[in-house]
Amino acid sequence: MPTMQDVAKKAGVSLSTVSHALSGKRPISEETRQRIQQAIEELNYHPNELARRLANQQSRIIGMIFPRLANNLTVMQLEFVMGAIEAADQHGYSLLFSPSPMDDNDLTNFARGGLVQGLILMEIRLDDPRCEVLSKQGFPYVMIGRTSNPDGISYADLDFVHATSSAVSYLVENGHQKIAYIDYAPFLVESGYGPAIRSLEGYRQTVNKYELPEISLACNPTSLAGYEVVKKLLYDHPDVTAIITLNDNAIAGMYQATQEAGLHIPDNFSYIAIISSRRAEMFMPTLTTMDFPANEMGQAGVELLIQRLENEDARPIHKLFEAKLTMRQSSGPASKL
Amino acid sequence: MPTMQDVAKKAGVSLSTVSHALSGKRPISEETRQRIQQAIEELNYHPNELARRLANQQSRIIGMIFPRLANNLTVMQLEFVMGAIEAADQHGYSLLFSPSPMDDNDLTNFARGGLVQGLILMEIRLDDPRCEVLSKQGFPYVMIGRTSNPDGISYADLDFVHATSSAVSYLVENGHQKIAYIDYAPFLVESGYGPAIRSLEGYRQTVNKYELPEISLACNPTSLAGYEVVKKLLYDHPDVTAIITLNDNAIAGMYQATQEAGLHIPDNFSYIAIISSRRAEMFMPTLTTMDFPANEMGQAGVELLIQRLENEDARPIHKLFEAKLTMRQSSGPASKL
DNA sequence: CTGTTAGCGCATTCAT
DNA sequence: ATGAATGCGCTAACAG
Secondary structure, three states: OOOHHHHHHHHOOOHHHHHHHHHOOOOOOHHHHHHHHHHHHHHOOOOOHHHHHHHHOOOOEEEEEEOOOOOOOOHHHHHHHHHHHHHHHHOOOEEEEEEOOOOHHHHHHHHHOOOOOEEEEOOOEOOOHHHHHHHHHOOOEEEEOOOOOOOOOOEEEEOHHHHHHHHHHHHHHOOOOOEEEEOOOHHHHHOOEHHHHHHHHHHHHHHHHOOOOOEEEOOOOOHHHHHHHHHHHHHHOOOOOEEEEOOHHHHHHHHHHHHHOOOOOOOOOEEEEEEOHHHHOOOOOOOEEEEOOHHHHHHHHHHHHHHHHHOOOOOOOEEEEOOEEEOHHHOOHHHHO | OOOHHHHHHHHOOOHHHHHHHHHOOOOOOHHHHHHHHHHHHHHOOOOOHHHHHHHHOOOOEEEEEOOOOOOOOOHHHHHHHHHHHHHHHHOOOEEEEEOOOOOHHHHHHHHHOOOOOEEEEOOOEOOOHHHHHHHHHOOOEEEEOOOOOOOOOOEEEEOHHHHHHHHHHHHHHOOOOOEEEEOOOHHHHHOOEHHHHHHHHHHHHHHHHOOOOOEEEOOOOOHHHHHHHHHHHHHHOOOOOEEEEOOHHHHHHHHHHHHHOOOOOOOOOEEEEEEOHHHHOOOOOOOEEEEOOHHHHHHHHHHHHHHHHHOOOOOOOEEEEOOEEEEHHHOOHHHHO
């Protein structure tokens, strides 16, 4: 690999001249610029990023703790990641991934090794221990999601309370009186996973406001679980006419159970699924959905972090996204049901 | 941030002693080791990875070109990535992601910048231009998938010919005489996407061998497309009794169309879906599937690359995975249909 | 406009 | 068993 020194020699100039020619940080005569350019091409020179970043004292790399496979593997995760990668790229940063099962020590090493300038955390729990560790170290990070006390830290999150709440309101306005909510997996609910807690809360508040019964069930993220949960739901509460859920991976089974019970969507039964529009495309019949803007949230995460990195005394920004109701069932073959 | 020099000073030893104490690459007296250790803790010192990797002349970072969002966003992609991240981590490497829309120049810069030691390419086309560029540069890379002439390069791929071929055979053995194949999106087929070409080939060979009619259709990766394609299929060929597909994102719609046609799985109609087992969990009724080992393939990709990186004259390894038939419909509620 | 020099933080060869 | 010195490849004062 040719170095900048090689280029300098070949072009008959000094090292620093080459450096400045490349960075444009000081005027270079057109003639020497030419010679340098030519030397670069002849040698097929490419600057060494490791050296450059060491000298600059910044890696321009953002770390992302990848969610654990076992729990929650959804297309939405992919969309977070995708949005983050693209945003990072646009700002001249790269994303480096690390698998999730990290103890506090690994996390500290990862952070303080200087390889990554900041971190993006996904799958935040209300009392996430990773946040404590990082905050104590004063290490820059942002959350996709949030803890119960996120004051000092920027985050991008969905307004889960608003999402389920407005889903209930919408259904009530359309005449529904018995509305069930299917939550995330039981262990997520128990372990204080924010989206599980908050979405349930929004549902509760709103059915209570309308003085409707509160019917909610947790559900593992598989089709089979969804099938069984709805089977049970419809057995225990045969008069339920609508289901709200964010549980992406279980929806197919839920829907199947509804069908087998002889219910017809949207004639005498309704679903509101709060999932990404891309994910919604994978369902039949196309459901009524509330768009979960996963891609935008990943993007926002990166941008909040970069803001924090490039502006030392920027104050934390809390970005709450709202899920927008999308009437997917009005178009397409669902109407033929 | 404290540096190694700070630690040395505090411990009253030389820089190199600290370095060697950390790396263990030369004997250190127990006493000085203690002092160094203590200094490290008091200062909360962590070695700077950028500097370390520059001095070592290796980044221990592997680049991965992330697939384009628009085409093919599936859980399988996520599983490739997940497998790769985990494997890399186990070998002490990290994965750095870059978005796909790169021209030859960006790709060359990315590769030769020295930030990444090697590259993993996904979504390989039969005549993928990226491979030419990288091969010409002599840059280490591996493919998940393969080009039509992958001689010099390691890859991990699914044996698509075998997959569809054995799916046909299995159906024939179970009495099916009219077996349709639903391929990937039309533009993927046309643009020479290996899996689309090879899977179709396996299907063709085998139905021809059995002297059965050849009925194949391309299908966009959405539920709606799947619905419409199968609708048309069943209209044009009402005597079809089985469908084979790898088109993950369209399956829900395909299935819906089948149901609406009054066909019952598995009584008088069969599906074989070649998808990852994790993805299969999201379907109802649980289909007959052939397990697409996405996670393992991602893992293999990383391991092949590391092999190449750490053993200069390792010869290329071609790793073909086989999809295994899994009778998912035998368990669970599908039997109630 | 250009050259010289001193770091960035760590690894490592040569001495001792 | 330890220290001093050089180098990894680049950036950025400082000096002309």
